[in-house]
Amino acid sequence: xxxxxxxxxxxxxxxxxxxxxxxxxxxxxxxxxxxxxxxxxxxxxxxxxxxxxxxxxxxxxxxxxxxxxxxxxxxxxxxxxxxxxxxxxxxxxxxxxxxxxxxxxxxxxxxxxxxxxxxxxxxxxxxxxxxxxxxxxxxxxxxxxxxxxxxxxxxxxxxxxxxxxxxxxxxxxxxxxxxxxxxxxxxxxxxxxxxxxxxxxxxxxxxxxxxxxxxxxxxxxxxxxxxxxxxxxxxxxxxxxxxxxxxxxxxxxxxxxxxxxxxxxxxxxxxxxxxxxxxxxxxxxxxxxxxxxxxxxxxxxxxxxxxxxxxxxxxxxxxxxxxxxxxxxxxxxxxxxxxxxxxxxxxxxxxxxxxxxxxxxxxxxxxxxxxxxxxxxxxxxxxxxxxxx
Amino acid sequence: xxxxxxxxxxxxxxxxxxxxxxxxxxxxxxxxxxxxxxxxxxxxxxxxxxxxxxxxxxxxxxxxxxxxxxxxxxxxxxxxxxxxxxxxxxxxxxxxxxxxxxxxxxxxxxxxxxxxxxxxxxxxxxx
Numbered sequence: 001x002x003x004x005x006x007x008x009x010x011x012x013x014x015x016x017x018x019x020x021x022x023x024x025x026x027x028x029x030x031x032x033x034x035x036x037x038x039x040x041x042x043x044x045x046x047x048x049x050x051x052x053x054x055x056x057x058x059x060x061x062x063x064x065x066x067x068x069x070x071x072x073x074x075x076x077x078x079x080x081x082x083x084x085x086x087x088x089x090x091x092x093x094x095x096x097x098x099x100x101x102x103x104x105x106x107x108x109x110x111x112x113x114x115x116x117x118x119x120x121x122x123x124x125x126x127x128x129x130x131x132x133x134x135x136x137x138x139x140x141x142x143x144x145x146x147x148x149x150x151x152x153x154x155x156x157x158x159x160x161x162x163x164x165x166x167x168x169x170x171x172x173x174x175x176x177x178x179x180x181x182x183x184x185x186x187x188x189x190x191x192x193x194x195x196x197x198x199x200x201x202x203x204x205x206x207x208x209x210x211x212x213x214x215x216x217x218x219x220x221x222x223x224x225x226x227x228x229x230x231x232x233x234x235x236x237x238x239x240x241x242x243x244x245x246x247x248x249x250x251x252x253x254x255x256x257x258x259x260x261x262x263x264x265x266x267x268x269x270x271x272x273x274x275x276x277x278x279x280x281x282x283x284x285x286x287x288x289x290x291x292x293x294x295x296x297x298x299x300x301x302x303x304x305x306x307x308x309x310x311x312x313x314x315x316x317x318x319x320x321x322x323x324x325x326x327x328x329x330x331x332x333x334x335x336x337x338x339x340x341x342x343x344x345x346x347x348x349x350x351x352x353x354x355x356x357x358x359x360x361x362x363x364x365x366x367x368x369x370x371x372x373x374x375x376x377x378x379x380x381x382x383x384x385x386x387x388x389x
Numbered sequence: 390x391x392x393x394x395x396x397x398x399x400x401x402x403x404x405x406x407x408x409x410x411x412x413x414x415x416x417x418x419x420x421x422x423x424x425x426x427x428x429x430x431x432x433x434x435x436x437x438x439x440x441x442x443x444x445x446x447x448x449x450x451x452x453x454x455x456x457x458x459x460x461x462x463x464x465x466x467x468x469x470x471x472x473x474x475x476x477x478x479x480x481x482x483x484x485x486x487x488x489x490x491x492x493x494x495x496x497x498x499x500x501x502x503x504x505x506x507x508x509x510x511x512x513x514x515x516x
Contacts, residue, residue: 016436018446022460023432026417029459039418042428049433 016050066129067094073133077140086136089176093132093183097125100187108195114202116209117194120294124190127301128183134304135179135342141311142339182349189293189353193286199279200286203267208287211259212294215251219299219348222248255295256288256356257363263287264368280368281361288360289353296352300345307338396475399426403434404472407444407464414447414461435462443468 012020023043030036071094076086101121111117193200193208222245264284267275275283310317318326321334396404406423407415421431438444445465452458464472 018448018460019432019436022417022446022448023428025457025459026428028456029416029418039421039428042430042432045429046432049429050436 012047012050020047020050063125066126067097070094070129070132074136076136085173085176089132089136089179092176092180093128096180096183097128097187100184100191104188104191104195107197108192109197110195112194112196112200112202112205114205116202116205120190120194120205120209124187124297127297128187130301131304132179132183134308137308137311138304138339138342139175142336178346182346185353186293186297186349189289193290198286201267201283204263204283204287205290207259207263207266208290209294211255211287211291213298215248215255215291215295216298216302218244218248218251219295220302223303251295252292252352252355253359256292256359259287259291260284260360260363261367264364277368281364284364284368285357285360288356288363292352292356292359296345296348300349303345304342307342310338311335395471395478399424399430400434400438401475401479402426403431403438404443404464404468405476407462408469408472408476411464411469414463416459416461420462438468443471 020043023046024040027036027039027043030039071090074086074090074093076090111121192198193205261284263286264275264280267280267283274280306316306320310320314331317331317334324330326334402424403420403426406420409423417428417431417435420426420435421428424431426434435444435446439446439462442465444462445468446460446462449459449461
């Protein structure tokens with residue numbers, strides 16, 4: 001172990017090598033056996049910790065690159081309307097994503113231990129940055145004036161002004177504020193649930209994530225609740241009678257409720273003891289909100305990405321519409337429809353967490369009846385109040 | 390509202406151990422025995438204290454035959470001042486918490502347990 005440790009010292013910055021060498025040297029003073037082994041194991045830990053520290057800087061740099069790329073993609077192009085709104089969108093969104101973690105650390109504490117909390121945060125940031133660029137692209141596309149005069153007559157009516165082939169407008173102030181509120185809500189809730197102080201257990205996060213991913217996959221497959229017949233995945237019938245659509249509706253209301261019940265029953269404290277009443281309710285609501293929010297975000301990211309890719313790559317459009325004769329007119333109509341259809345994702349992002357909150361609160365309250373006895377204060381000074389169950 | 394302490398309980402225990410004989414150089418293993426900390430906890434603390442200029446380190450001049458040279462540590466003058474202040478503040482906090490046990494203020498935070506050296510130093514200051 002010592003030889004391997006000395007061999008791995010090159011991983012460390014120059015100023016740290018002495019310290020690890022000192023630790024290895026000191027091992028000769030430790031009594032042989034388990035104690036010396038434990039001392040050397042500590043050395044391996046220090047080596048790993050000090051070697052990985054620069055990776056934090058690497059992660060920060062990676063985040064800066066991703067945020068810059070998103071801001072660049074969302075930055076208004078010349079010839080597109082609503083330039084001020086576009087610039088506000090690009091700058092404010094990146095600032096929100098950068099500053100909210102710092103605020104969350106101040107008020108909610110550092111990220112909770114375990115991989116799932118960190119993974120949820122990374123996925124949330126990645127989703128927000130990707131959506132930022134995609135939404136701008138789609139909003140500009142939706143106001144793109146068709147080149148063919150016939151299309152202008154059919155699709156624009158009297159509203160068509162400007163130069164054909166150019167966009168008459170990017171996102172408006174109303175759209176920008178809505179986007180900012182959504183980013184604020186999703187990033188804020190994710191940071192809260194994955195911080196140490198709210199004490200959401202790893203089990204709760206796992207249950208919420210699992211339910212949310214299942215719900216998201218089904219929802220993306222039916223493309224919001226099967227309410228439209230022309231969707232980004234037209235091989236499905238898309239009717240309300242489709243079994244998959246029925247499953248999506250069941251998961252919309254039943255998913256958060258099931259997650260809430262499961263989290264309240266399964267989650268245990270660090271000592272393995274059953275959580276008190278209030279904590280069970282809290283864990284249940286956290287799992288339900290996480291499940292519905294994650295499902296909405298998952299569906300939105302996949303659905304929006306499919307739409308953007310379809311506009312960028314005609315082969316995807318033809319592949320998705322296999323078996324249909326895609327003339328220029330049909331293609332343009334289909335593109336316009338799918339772009340406008342992405343508004344449904346925004347509705348999902350707004351409504352699903354509210355439904356999740358309601359259903360999980362209801363389910364958690366039903367599954368965890370309030371204790372019959374009033375709370376009893378323990379006679380020992382300094383101990384917390386027990387639930388009396 | 391009380392301000393957040395500058396050092397963790399583990400760091401305080403290391404500072405207390407180094408404060409015992411501030412002019413003497415001390416070895417890592419001796420510090421570990423005094424504080425009850427594992428090597429994986431002790432050395433990162435020493436590294437941070439050295440980065441902040443509170444601890445100075447050097448290699449032993451004349452090693453024991455057959456043994457590698459040892460790394461030695463002691464507080465700098467800034468470190469001594471800082472450690473004395475921090476230990477005094479910790480002692481005051483401990484005294485306040487002992488005076489108000491019903492409010493739950495005396496309950497240590499989960500996962501933070503003062504080491505024997507810090508407990509000894511704080512007890513010495515409160516007595």
